[in-house]
Amino acid sequence: MANEDVWVIVPTYNEARVVRGVLEELLVHFPNVVAVDDGSVDASAAEIVATRARLVRHPINMGAGGALQTGVDFALLDHGARYFLTFDADGQHRVSDAVAMVEHIRTHEVAVLLGSRFLGTANNMTRGRRLLLLAARWFERLTTGINLTDAHNGLRVFNREFAQVLNMKMADMAWASEFLARIAESKLPYAEFPVTVDYTDYSRSKGQRSINSVNIGVDIMLNRLLRGHR
Amino acid sequence: MQSIKIVLIVCFLLVIVGFFRNRRRVELRAGTRILALALFALAVASVMDPDITMIAARALGVGRGTDLILYALVVVFTLTTLGLYFRLREADQRVLDLARMIAITEAVQADGLPDGQALGRRSTRGIPSATVGASDAGVAASEAEVPAPPDEVAADRQADHPHAPPGGDE
Numbered sequence: 001m002a003n004e005d006v007w008v009i010v011p012t013y014n015e016a017r018v019v020r021g022v023l024e025e026l027l028v029h030f031p032n033v034v035a036v037d038d039g040s041v042d043a044s045a046a047e048i049v050a051t052r053a054r055l056v057r058h059p060i061n062m063g064a065g066g067a068l069q070t071g072v073d074f075a076l077l078d079h080g081a082r083y084f085l086t087f088d089a090d091g092q093h094r095v096s097d098a099v100a101m102v103e104h105i106r107t108h109e110v111a112v113l114l115g116s117r118f119l120g121t122a123n124n125m126t127r128g129r130r131l132l133l134l135a136a137r138w139f140e141r142l143t144t145g146i147n148l149t150d151a152h153n154g155l156r157v158f159n160r161e162f163a164q165v166l167n168m169k170m171a172d173m174a175w176a177s178e179f180l181a182r183i184a185e186s187k188l189p190y191a192e193f194p195v196t197v198d199y200t201d202y203s204r205s206k207g208q209r210s211i212n213s214v215n216i217g218v219d220i221m222l223n224r225l226l227r228g229h230r
Numbered sequence: 231m232q233s234i235k236i237v238l239i240v241c242f243l244l245v246i247v248g249f250f251r252n253r254r255r256v257e258l259r260a261g262t263r264i265l266a267l268a269l270f271a272l273a274v275a276s277v278m279d280p281d282i283t284m285i286a287a288r289a290l291g292v293g294r295g296t297d298l299i300l301y302a303l304v305v306v307f308t309l310t311t312l313g314l315y316f317r318l319r320e321a322d323q324r325v326l327d328l329a330r331m332i333a334i335t336e337a338v339q340a341d342g343l344p345d346g347q348a349l350g351r352r353s354t355r356g357i358p359s360a361t362v363g364a365s366d367a368g369v370a371a372s373e374a375e376v377p378a379p380p381d382e383v384a385a386d387r388q389a390d391h392p393h394a395p396p397g398g399d400e
Contacts, residue, residue, distance in 0.1 A: 007344070054341060054344060055337060056333050056336075056337040057333055058329055059329050059333065060325075062326050062329060070333055070334065074334050074337060075344060077334075077338070077343055077344050077345075078343065079345075
């Protein structure tokens with residue numbers, strides 16, 4: 001089977017209703033899938049165990065960025081792993097996009113390939129969410145110097161070189177910004193790839209409340225400003 | 231008078247930023263301890279003779295001694311809060327690193343190293359049923375339900391051993 005050298009990382013937090021379907025769809029195309037259960041209080045872990053995906057279970061809730069980093073650390077233990085793909089557990093991404101992105105990164109000189117719903121399609125996105133993502137895009141552009149059409153898409157694929165320098169410290173939702181900061185620091189080539197994001201009632205109910213972006217923004221600024229020397 | 235205030239405020243902000251960016255330096259830590267001791271001595275002195283704060287306030291152009299103390303309190307409180315904020319962040323980070331290590335160690339102990347070949351995860355279909363609700367032991371059960379050729383089953387066994395060396399690339 002193809003894609004033996006790819007690890008799919010699925011951060012999962014209280015997604016018992018959908019995670020199994022998402023994982024099984026992924027397993028059709030990717031033999032290596034790891035679901036990081038971020039201390040779910042529902043039956044997510046049992047649902048993951050019911051598939052052939054690997055389960056890594058956080059003893060405490062760490063946040064999406066923490067779960068992602070755990071998945072990367074785990075996948076790095078496989079010395080044959082060359083590409084790392086992140087995929088949201090709530091079913092908003094399409095596996096066909098993931099397959100296409102892996103094909104793209106194999107054939108192009110990029111270390112990081114980021115999905116973009118604005119180059120592609122965003123189904124049933126609310127106006128508020130669109131504005132928020134536009135603001136996020138400008139925020140990232142100003143703070144990291146990386147200009148993307150969609151700064152906060154959960155569908156990403158990167159090579160081993162980038163996985164080894166990723167080492168994200170911000171466990172909460174601020175991870176998306178930290179991810180971009182790492183790209184900027186590493187100076188590795190990156191690109192965007194058009195993907196489709198399907199907003200459903202379920203994914204909307206699971207999504208971030210927009211006001212939380214204020215918390216995230218302030219945290220990031222404080223951290224950048226006062227990061228300190230090691 | 232107005233412009234000097236702006237200069238002072240800007241200086242104060244710069245001091246805070248510089249202070250926190252260099253907070254790991256030993257000289258700075260020693261400085262904060264000396265400052266704390268000095269403030270403590272001042273507090274004792276001003277209790278013994280309340281006029282001291284008033285004289286100091288006059289000298290600095292602040293209205294009353296209480297105002298001076300209030301300003302000093304704001305400064306100390308800001309520094310303390312920011313200091314604690316970063317201390318908490320660092321403590322959180324340690325907990326997260328630890329939890330991540332535990333999670334990965336447990337996963338490797340349960341199913342072996344994440345080596346695609348060694349785990350025999352080549353077949354793509356097969357939806358095991360009746361394992362929902364099973365606890366951690368369910369992993370082994372779901373593995374067993376996937377029909378696999380004998381050589382892959384053997385590979386599975388090997389992978390169950392947590393110290394099994396990772397298989398080579400294809």
